[in-house]
Amino acid sequence: MKSRNLLMIPGPIEFEHEVLQSMSSATPSHVDPKFISTFHHSLNFMKEVWQAPSGQAFIVAGSGTFAMEMAAANLIEQGDKVLVISTGYFGLRYADILKRYTVDVDILEAEVGDVVAIEDIEQQLKTKSYKLLCFTHVDTSTAVLNDAKAIGKLAQKHNVLTLMDAVCSVAGEEIKQEEWGLDIVVSASQKAIGVPPGLALLVASPKAIQSFKQRKTKVQNYYADWTNWLPIMKAYENKEASYFATPPVNLIIALEKSLEMIIAEGLEQRFERHRKAGKAMRVALRALGLELVSKNEKLSANTLSAPFYPDNIDGTTFLKSINEQGVTLAGGLLPNLKGKYFRIGHMGSVNQNDLLATVGAIEKALEKHNHQQDLGVGTKKILELF
Numbered sequence: 001m002k003s004r005n006l007l008m009i010p011g012p013i014e015f016e017h018e019v020l021q022s023m024s025s026a027t028p029s030h031v032d033p034k035f036i037s038t039f040h041h042s043l044n045f046m047k048e049v050w051q052a053p054s055g056q057a058f059i060v061a062g063s064g065t066f067a068m069e070m071a072a073a074n075l076i077e078q079g080d081k082v083l084v085i086s087t088g089y090f091g092l093r094y095a096d097i098l099k100r101y102t103v104d105v106d107i108l109e110a111e112v113g114d115v116v117a118i119e120d121i122e123q124q125l126k127t128k129s130y131k132l133l134c135f136t137h138v139d140t141s142t143a144v145l146n147d148a149k150a151i152g153k154l155a156q157k158h159n160v161l162t163l164m165d166a167v168c169s170v171a172g173e174e175i176k177q178e179e180w181g182l183d184i185v186v187s188a189s190q191k192a193i194g195v196p197p198g199l200a201l202l203v204a205s206p207k208a209i210q211s212f213k214q215r216k217t218k219v220q221n222y223y224a225d226w227t228n229w230l231p232i233m234k235a236y237e238n239k240e241a242s243y244f245a246t247p248p249v250n251l252i253i254a255l256e257k258s259l260e261m262i263i264a265e266g267l268e269q270r271f272e273r274h275r276k277a278g279k280a281m282r283v284a285l286r287a288l289g290l291e292l293v294s295k296n297e298k299l300s301a302n303t304l305s306a307p308f309y310p311d312n313i314d315g316t317t318f319l320k321s322i323n324e325q326g327v328t329l330a331g332g333l334l335p336n337l338k339g340k341y342f343r344i345g346h347m348g349s350v351n352q353n354d355l356l357a358t359v360g361a362i363e364k365a366l367e368k369h370n371h372q373q374d375l376g377v378g379t380k381k382i383l384e385l386f
Contacts, residue, residue: 005323005326005327005328006326006327006328006354006357006358007328007345008327008328008329008344008345008346008350008354008358009328009329009330009343009344009345010140010168010191010303010304010330010343010344010345010347011140011167011168011188011190011191011197011345011347012190012191012196012197013190013191013192013194013345013347013348013349013350014348014349014350014354015194015195015196015258015348015349016194016258016261016348016349018257018261019194019195019254019257019258019261020196020254022253022254022256022257023196023250023251023253023254025250025253027249027250028249029249030241030243030246030247030249031241031243035249035252035253036236036239036240036241037239038252038253038256039059039236039247039252040236040237040238040239041256041259041260042057042059042252042255042256042259043057043059043233043236043237044057044237045256045259045260045262045263046059046201046203046259047203048259048263049170049171049259049262049263049267050170050175050177050185050203051175051176051177051178051179051267052177052178052185052203052205053178054178054205054206055177055178055203055204055205055206056203056204056205056206056209056230056233057201057202057203057233058070058200058201058202058203058204058226058229058233059199059200059201059233059247059252059255060199060200060201060229060247061198061199061200061245061247061248061251062198062199062200063188063197063198063200064165064167064186064187064188064191064200065093065097066200066224067167067186067187067188067200067201067202068093068094068097068165068167068186069097069221069224070186070200070202070221070224070226071163071184071186071202071204072094072097072098072100072101072134072163073101073219073220073221073224073225074212074215074219074224074225074226075131075132075161075163075184075208075211075212076098076101076102076131076132077101077102077215077216077217078101078102078103078217079102079104080101080102080104080131080132081102081104081106081128081129081130081131081132082098082102082104082105082106082130082131082132082133082134083105083106083107083108083121083124083125083128083130083132083133083134083160084098084105084106084107084108084133084134084135085108085110085115085116085121085133085134085135085136085146085151086107086108086109086110086116086135086136087110087114087115087116087135087136087139087142087144087146088112088136088139088140088141088142088144088333088334089139089140089141089142089333089334089335090136090139090140090141090165090167091107091109091134091135091136091139091165092107092109094134094136094165095107095134098132098134100220101220106124106128108120108121108124110144112142112293112334112336112337113142113144113292113293113294113295113299114144114295114299115144115146115147115299118147118150118151118154121133121151121154122154122157122158125154125155125158125160126158130158130160131160131161131211132160132161132162132163133151133155133160133161133162133163134162134163134164134165135148135151135162135163135164135165136164136165137164137165137166137168137169137173137175138166138168138169138172138173138301138303138304139168140167140168140304140333140343141306141332141333141334141343142293142294142306142334143292143293143294143300143301143304143305143306143343144293144294144295144299144300144301145169145173145294145298145299145300145301145302148164148166148175148180148182149176149180151164152164152180152181152182153180153181155181156181161183161184161207161208161211162181162182162183162184163183163184163186164182164184164185164186165186166185166186166187167186167187167188167191168191168192168301168303168304168347169187169192169301169303170185170187170191170192170193170201171192171193171194171262171270171347171348172191172192172270172271172274172302172303172347172348173192173271173274173301173302173303174267174271177203177205178205182205183204183205183207183208183211184202184203184204184205184208185202185203186200186201186202187201187202188200188201189201189251189254189255191303191345191347191348192274192303192347192348193255193258193259193262193348194258194261194262194348194349195251195254195255195258196251196254198248198251199248199251199252199255209226209230212226223245228244229244231244232244274302274303274346274347274350275302276385276386277302277346277347277350277351277355278300278301278302278303278305278346279297279302279385280355280381280382280385280386281305281344281346281355281358281359281382282297282300282305283381283385284355284359284378284379284381284382285305285307285359285362285378287377287378287380287381288359288362288363288366288371288373288377288378289310289371289372289373290307290308290310291307291308292305292306292307292308293306293307293308293337293341294306302346302347303345303346303347304343304344304345304346304347305343305344305346306332306341306342306343306344307341307342307344308340308341309340309341309342310366310369310371313366313369313371315331315332315339315340315341315342316331316339317369318342318365318369319331319342321364321365321368321369322361322362322365325360325361325364325365326357326361327357327358327361329342329343329344329358330342330343330344330345331343344358346358352382352383352386355382355386356379356382356383359378359379359381359382360378360379362378363375363376363377363378363379
């Protein structure tokens with residue numbers, strides 16, 4: 001750790017040594033029997049982590065944004081009606097993606113730090129015959145947590161497909177895809193999944209796959225088209241070789257290792273560990289006099305936090321002060337508030353020592369910028385909660 005900073009941003013995260021070590025093996029052929037077995041296990045492990053035993057898993061080279069686009073491209077045709085529930089930057093990004101495939105996109109946008117009320121979503125669903133409802137589980141720009149279970153139930157009630165952006169929540173926040181009636185849950189490798197960037201991951205329900213098969217027009221994105229990818233995923237599920245585009249084999253080897261470790265930890269234990277880490281970070285930040293973007297505890301994600309800078313502190317120099325102490329944090333992402341807040345990732349392999357180092361660096365930076373506080377009050381809260 002002395003040769004580099006502790007990475008406490010909302011992805012990429014600090015990765016487990018075993019995961020990084022697994023990537024360093026010689027690159028095998030994508031049709032090597034051992035790699036076929038690795039891909040097979042990874043697909044099955046995904047369904048276990050997503051808690052979607054009847055789902056169809058997809059592992060494709062790309063970013064979380066590509067996973068979002070793949071879902072949109074395969075489910076939407078021109079003229080379909082889509083409702084987007086936005087809690088920040090990535091909700092609006094999803095609306096932008098969807099508009100490439102249909103012009104009929106409605107947006108319900110929450111106030112910064114808040115969510116759209118379930119009653120308002122239901123009222124909107126009554127106004128049109130929507131095919132798809134999209135929302136972000138944890139928006140990485142605001143650290144706001146949506147009630148995925150309630151939204152899934154509501155969509156089922158109105159017979160609308162649900163598409164959840166869970167890039168910043170899978171393997172960190174509780175998700176029961178099948179039980180909650182979520183048709184597609186998309187993610188990426190570099191966040192709580194715990195694998196370096198490069199994998200677009202999603203699990204689709206049987207209902208979503210059926211909807212895709214009933215399309216009247218071709219998918220308007222060649223690389224994303226499930227017509228090309230479904231046979232590949234089915235082949236690997238059956239431990240057979242297949243080819244459409246060369247998979248990033250070393251990343252998938254790492255994915256198998258990380259998912260295996262997640263399952264070995266136990267999903268409920270992992271969720272509880274993230275709850276504890278998230279709560280500890282929020283309590284520590286508030287003890288330092290920092291306000292959070294998320295309006296209240298119920299709406300606060302456990303995978304990252306988004307505190308405002310104190311008044312009269314320049315964000316750029318503040319983050320630089322933290323960086324000089326060996327901890328890297330992220331600036332704000334919302335265009336209108338970009339220079340007014342920062343973001344701290346605490347997911348995946350995060351532990352008490354990571355939190356202590358991070359809060360300690362924040363305390364020292366605050367002291368350097370003449371912010372009134374009792375030095376050590378934040379780290380004390382971390383220790384008390386752990």
